[in-house]
Amino acid sequence: MSKQIISTVDAPAAIGPYSQAVLVNGTLYMSGQIALDPKTMELVEGIEAxxxxxxxxLIAVLSAADMQTSDIVKMNIYLVDLGNFALVNDVMKELFNVPFPARAAIGVASLPKGALVEVEAVAVKVSSDE
Structure with missing residues (x-):
């Protein structure tokens, strides 16, 4: 089994004892991403932003692993207010292509740093001969 830690300065540094992502045998397990600006490490404001x-x-971490959104097979989205579900869907439709990954949207009481949304995903790099 090969295991590689994936890290990029184009996404926020971990704010705890975890890696941005871990690549194991072609599967990328990405830690949750909140809306920290990677340059300032400050939370951007407003649910859409x-x-x-x-x-x-999340896309920056994917890129660091030489992957793209089409490689995501499963995504979890955590929302402090499920009333923002439709807005999150609209943004996702702009950034992802059909077929969309499997996904769960989960309502939570709070998120780190007072974030309103957090996204985590699992991606698989499928070889061209499969």
Whole structure:
């Protein structure tokens, strides 16, 4: 089994004892991303801006593993307010192509740093001969 830690300065540094992502035998397990600006490590404001930034952070980690959104097979989205579900869907439709990954949207009481949304995913790099 090969295991590689994936890290990029284009996504926020971990704010705890975890890696941005771990690649094991072609499967990338990504830690949750909140809407921290990777340059300032400050949370962006507003649900739409936070949703976009969280996805941008996730995409930066994907890129560091030489993957793209089409490689994501499963995603979890955590929302402090499930009333923002439709807005998150709209942003996701802009950034992802059909077929979309499997996904869960989970309502939570709170998120780190007071974030309104957090996104985590699992991606698989499928070889061209499969």
């Amino acid at each position: 936070q949703t976009r930034q969280a996805f941008e952070n």
